Amino acid sequence: xxxxxxxxxALILALGLAQPAWSAQAIDGDELLRTIDxxxxxxxxxxxxxxxxxxxxxxxxxxxxxxxxxxxxxxxSVFLAPTSDKGRATLRLGENMWLHIPNVGKPVRITSLQSVxxxxxxxxxxxxxxxxxxxxxxxxxxxxxxxxxxxxxxxxEVAYDRLEMLVDKQALLPTEIRCLAASGMLIKTLYFKKPxxxxxxFMRPAVIETDSPLHKGYKSVMIFAKVQRRDLPDxxxxxxxxxxxxxxxx
Amino acid sequence: xxxxxxxxIAKPLMATLAALLFLAHALCPATALAQGAQNAExxxxxxxxxxxxxxxxxxxNLWGRVEQRSIxxxxxxxxxxxxxxxxxxxxxxxxxxxxLSLKPEVSYxxxxxxxxxxxxxxxxxSEAKRGGTAPDEPSEEFLRDEEHWASQVLLEEGFATWRxxxxxxxxxxxxxxxxxxxxxxxxxxxxxxPKDVDDPDYARQGYVLAYADxxxxxxxxxxxxxFTPVLVPVDEDVNADLADDGSLVYAxxxxxxxxxxxxxxxxxxxxxxxxxxxxxxxxxxxxNLEIHGEAALRLDYDKTxxxxxxxxxxxxxxxxxxxxxxxxxxxxxxxFILEYYHNGEGYSPGEMDDYxxxxxxxxxxxxxxxxxxxxxxxxLAGQDFNQSSVGRNYLYFRVxxxxxxxxxxxxxxxxxxxxxxxxxxxxNPEVSYLIRSDLELRTRLxxxxxxxxxxxxxxxxxxxxxFWITYFF
Numbered sequence: 001x002x003x004x005x006x007x008x009x010a011l012i013l014a015l016g017l018a019q020p021a022w023s024a025q026a027i028d029g030d031e032l033l034r035t036i037d038x039x040x041x042x043x044x045x046x047x048x049x050x051x052x053x054x055x056x057x058x059x060x061x062x063x064x065x066x067x068x069x070x071x072x073x074x075x076x077s078v079f080l081a082p083t084s085d086k087g088r089a090t091l092r093l094g095e096n097m098w099l100h101i102p103n104v105g106k107p108v109r110i111t112s113l114q115s116v117x118x119x120x121x122x123x124x125x126x127x128x129x130x131x132x133x134x135x136x137x138x139x140x141x142x143x144x145x146x147x148x149x150x151x152x153x154x155x156x157e158v159a160y161d162r163l164e165m166l167v168d169k170q171a172l173l174p175t176e177i178r179c180l181a182a183s184g185m186l187i188k189t190l191y192f193k194k195p196x197x198x199x200x201x202f203m204r205p206a207v208i209e210t211d212s213p214l215h216k217g218y219k220s221v222m223i224f225a226k227v228q229r230r231d232l233p234d235x236x237x238x239x240x241x242x243x244x245x246x247x248x249x250x
Numbered sequence: 251x252x253x254x255x256x257x258x259i260a261k262p263l264m265a266t267l268a269a270l271l272f273l274a275h276a277l278c279p280a281t282a283l284a285q286g287a288q289n290a291e292x293x294x295x296x297x298x299x300x301x302x303x304x305x306x307x308x309x310x311n312l313w314g315r316v317e318q319r320s321i322x323x324x325x326x327x328x329x330x331x332x333x334x335x336x337x338x339x340x341x342x343x344x345x346x347x348x349x350l351s352l353k354p355e356v357s358y359x360x361x362x363x364x365x366x367x368x369x370x371x372x373x374x375x376s377e378a379k380r381g382g383t384a385p386d387e388p389s390e391e392f393l394r395d396e397e398h399w400a401s402q403v404l405l406e407e408g409f410a411t412w413r414x415x416x417x418x419x420x421x422x423x424x425x426x427x428x429x430x431x432x433x434x435x436x437x438x439x440x441x442x443x444p445k446d447v448d449d450p451d452y453a454r455q456g457y458v459l460a461y462a463d464x465x466x467x468x469x470x471x472x473x474x475x476x477f478t479p480v481l482v483p484v485d486e487d488v489n490a491d492l493a494d495d496g497s498l499v500y501a502x503x504x505x506x507x508x509x510x511x512x513x514x515x516x517x518x519x520x521x522x523x524x525x526x527x528x529x530x531x532x533x534x535x536x537x538n539l540e541i542h543g544e545a546a547l548r549l550d551y552d553k554t555x556x557x558x559x560x561x562x563x564x565x566x567x568x569x570x571x572x573x574x575x576x577x578x579x580x581x582x583x584x585x586f587i588l589e590y591y592h593n594g595e596g597y598s599p600g601e602m603d604d605y606x607x608x609x610x611x612x613x614x615x616x617x618x619x620x621x622x623x624x625x626x627x628x629x630l631a632g633q634d635f636n637q638s639s640v641g642r643n644y645l646y647f648r649v650x651x652x653x654x655x656x657x658x659x660x661x662x663x664x665x666x667x668x669x670x671x672x673x674x675x676x677x678n679p680e681v682s683y684l685i686r687s688d689l690e691l692r693t694r695l696x697x698x699x700x701x702x703x704x705x706x707x708x709x710x711x712x713x714x715x716x717f718w719i720t721y722f723f
Contacts, residue, residue, distance in 0.1 A: 048304035055658060061687055064303045080303040082687035083313045083722040093473065096510055096534065103368065103407070103453040106428035109512075109532055109540045111579055118658050157537045215656055225301045234467030235417040239512065240476040240505065241465060247359065247413065249307045 029137025029149060032172070036165075037130040039173050040204050044070045046248070047227040048080075051126070053119030056217030063117050065126070066249055068230065072133045074237040077126065078245040089245045090116055092127040093237060095157045100242045107239050112159040120188055120210045120220040124159030131165075134158045145169055160187060171195065173204060188212040198227045307359075314354035314368075318719045321347040323378075326712040330606050330703070331636065333613040334628055335710065345377040353406070353453075367408040370455075373401045387487040406455040419463040426456035427480065429503060429516060431532040431542035434646040434667070435591045435639060437571035438528030438544045440518035441482050441492070441501050447639050447646070447667060448678060448696055457482055457489045474507040482520075494522035510534070516546075525549045538579040545572040551595055554634045558607040560627030569594035575646075583652040589645070596642040597635065599671040599704075605635045606703035641705050643670040659684035667706075674700020674707045692718040 041047070051063040064081040073094040079085040087102035090110070098107040099116055110116070112124035135151035135158070142148075143166065151163040161182035166175050177190040188210050196206035208222040235241060236248065323345040326332055332341075352371040357364065375398055389404035409423025426443075430436030434450050443454050461480040467473065482499040484492055493499055501518035516528035526549070532542040551569040556562050575589035597605070608631065612624030634640070650663035660683045668675035680694035696714045700707025 048301050050301050053658060061658070064301055066303070083315075084684065084687055084690065086313055093507070094510070095537070096507070101451075103426070104451050106430065108433075109534055109542075109577070111534065111538050111540070113538055114579055114583075114585075115652075118653060159537070218656065218658075223301070225304045233416045235465040238465050238467060238474045238476060239507070240463055240474075240478070241416065244413070244419070246307075247364065 027140050027147070029140045030132060032140065032147065032167070033132045033135070033137050033149065033151070034130075035172050036167060036174060037132055039171070041069070041227060042202070042229040043072070043130075044229065044231050045227055046230040048225040049077075050223040050225070051117050051119070051121060052221040052223070053117065054219040054221065061118070066246065068232055068236065068245070068248055070232055070234070070237060073129050074234070075127050075129065076237055076242065076245050080246070085117075087243075087246070088116065089242050090123070090127055091237060091239065091242050091245075092123075092129070094129075095155075097123055097127060098239060098242065102243065107242055112157070120212050120215055120218055121222065122159060125190075125210070125222075131163070135163060146175065171203070186213055188214070196224075198224075200229075202227070309359050311357045312354060314352070314723055316721045316723070317349075317351045317353070319347075319349040319351070320717045321349070322715045323347070323711045324713045324715075325710060329710060330609040330613070330708045331710045334609045334625060334632065337613055337616055337622065337625055341378060347374065347376045347378075349374040362413050364411040364413070365409075366411070368406045368453075369403060369408070370406050371401075371403050373399070375399055404455060406453060417465045420460075421463075422460035424456045424458045425461075426454055427459070427461070429514070429528075429530075430544050431512070431514075431530045432544050432573045432575055432589055432591070433577070433587050433648070434589055435573055435593075435644070436544065437546035437573060437591075437593070438514070438516050438530050440516065440526050440528065440546075441480055441499065443491075444638070448665075448676075457492060459483075459489075471509045472506060474505070476503075476505040478503040478505070480518075484523075492523075493520060497522045499523050524551055540577040541575070542577070543572065543574045546570070546594075548595065553595065553597075554631065555597075555601055556605055556608055556628075556631040556635075558604055558611055560608050560612070560624050560631065562627075562631060571595065585648075585650050585652070587646070587648040589647075591639075591644040591646065593639060593642055593644065597640050598642055602635070602641070602672065602705065603703050605631055606708055610703075641669040641671050644668065645670055669700070669705045672700060672704035672707070674698070674704035676706050676709075688722045690718075690720040690722075692716075692720070 046066070046068045049065045049067060051065065053061045062082070063079060063085060065077045065079055067075065067077040069075040073092070075092045076089065078089040079087065089100045091098045091107070097110045097112065099110045100107040110123060113122055115122045116126065131151065135153055137149055138152045139150040140147055146169060147167040149165040149167060151165060153161050160179040162180040164178040164180065166177070167173065168175050173195070174192050176192065179187045179190065181187055191209040192205035193207040193209060194205055195203055197203045204224070204227065206224050210220050211218070232248065236245070325341055325343050325345060327343060350373050353368060355366070355368045357366045377398065389402060392401040393399045405424055407424055407426060409421050409425045412420045427439070427441050429439045429442060434445065434447050436442070436445065441457055441459065443457070445454070446452055459480055459482040461478055463476060463478050465474065465476045468475070480501040482489055482492065482501065484490065484495065484497040484499065486495050497520050499518060499520035502516065504515045506513045511531055511533040514530045516530070517526065519525040526546060528544065528546040530542070530544040532540065534540050548569040550566055552564045552566050554562055554564055571592055571594040573589055573591045575587065578586045605628070608624065609628045612622070612628050615624050616622045645668045648663065648665045650661055653660055654662060660681070663680040665678040665680070666675060667678070676696060676698045678694060678696045680692070682690060682692040684690050694716050698706035698709040698711070702708070
């Protein structure tokens, strides 16, 4: 009998300990990530964004971009302000990225780790693809009102090797993402704030704020406006069309 | 005759600017700190959530820039090019130039039709006697009779666009076609004016032309194809430096994005115009390393040569040029650009030596007899030999550090341009700082080095300093 009690106790303990992990495993992480992507933006859309770089002394520099995206890996943006950057346009097709500077030269290839605006946001942040395109879910943990998704980059071409994404269980939208290098070093943290209804029942955070231990005291903020579904032909997402992206504005 | 008023002012001013040149780096962070003292708001900050640009776009837009450029030239009075130009008009060793340019840009869009223009208004004062510039039409020169002043209005770009669909565009007017993948040189840019290798990013004026652009996208390894046929008319005042008067140049570019590689096939041909074929490519090898290249063939190229007595002759051959380059970004946001350029139309060290010996002989003759006949012959040859990048083989190396010491919008750059044939080179340090979103300061120094009778060794200047202020509106 003593052995039977021990067995039952061990079983209860084992089940008790295993439950959180088992519950988490019941969630399909990749499916959850796809849902988060769709909650952040339609697959094809246009939007306006303001990027604000804030220096430790409080001084700010602002940029306004018009952006169109189609499918999983096509995104193009053009700077509308300030005038020193007006007309600069970027294109991303998968891992290929180009920058066109008006009046100066032909579009040049750029990389995800560069930044066309300066500040903490790099090109991978500004021309972000859907998360599920670049990352696989290695694990999902239950954190009370949030899920913690541990993401691993699918290739070495991706800007951050790992992401730790805290996701609100109700809204299924990220509230915080820690971006890590392959070494485990924290590169930056993105904070998703100010949930906003953009129309047609589409609600997402209107503000993404970031800071980085590599740039102490600096912050960068991205504000979204007029995020709306729009279908565009593939030809818009080409090098030849890049200097004309601004003409898509309606 | 020298300007009695400006010379005494220009010298100390230029000397001051030269001294300030390398202090700019130190001044920039100081400026940032000064702003911080005024604007410090602690950890809290206010955000303006309004994005006025997101409103319905205005069909009419006007923007642009004003540039003020101050230049100090430290002349090398022993250089052969100095002797060629100033043999009968000796100059002081320090010359100043000031240039003020207004470059408005205006655009108008109405359904499928768009208009764009970028005129340029220049006014310049130069301590040295100015030569004529004769820009292409449409343009107008002013102050023609002034020795030190010059002014002009010209159209850098101005064209009309018809875009009936996203896949098709037709444009006509004056336009810069940026063909090629190289940063410093573009041997395949058949219908563009050459870049200034000392400043490849500086905007150029275009050619008057008409072109169509048809784009097609696919799924699979071949992602995009685009075809761009071009027509370029040439007459006495329009596109005059491109071909003989009365020519019509046909050109075209076929672009592929194939297996993540940009590839262009290019051609240009026409009456009284050397037919050219070209190929270029660009590809990211990794997330921080890009490789690019260009190759061009110019059929029946007539190269002008001179002997030591100034007898000009031409040599006809098919000129093959190519460029291979890398762009690398390291973990510290340092960008490196390295390019090798073989200029098939360029001069060998021996051919350059003949030209420089001609100047040397001409100057000696002038000193001994007062006869400047040989020097004038050398000036005629100089129309070809004094151009930029006239050698055969070059190496270009540029390293720029983005925002060092966490100073946002500051970019120091160092460029080295080497003529591998005669072992001469130029070192160009530069600092740019976007002090506000509408105000940029830029300063640079250009220092050529090289042995006697080499391209950079015989440059007119020992050094040139420049200080730019650009205001964007």
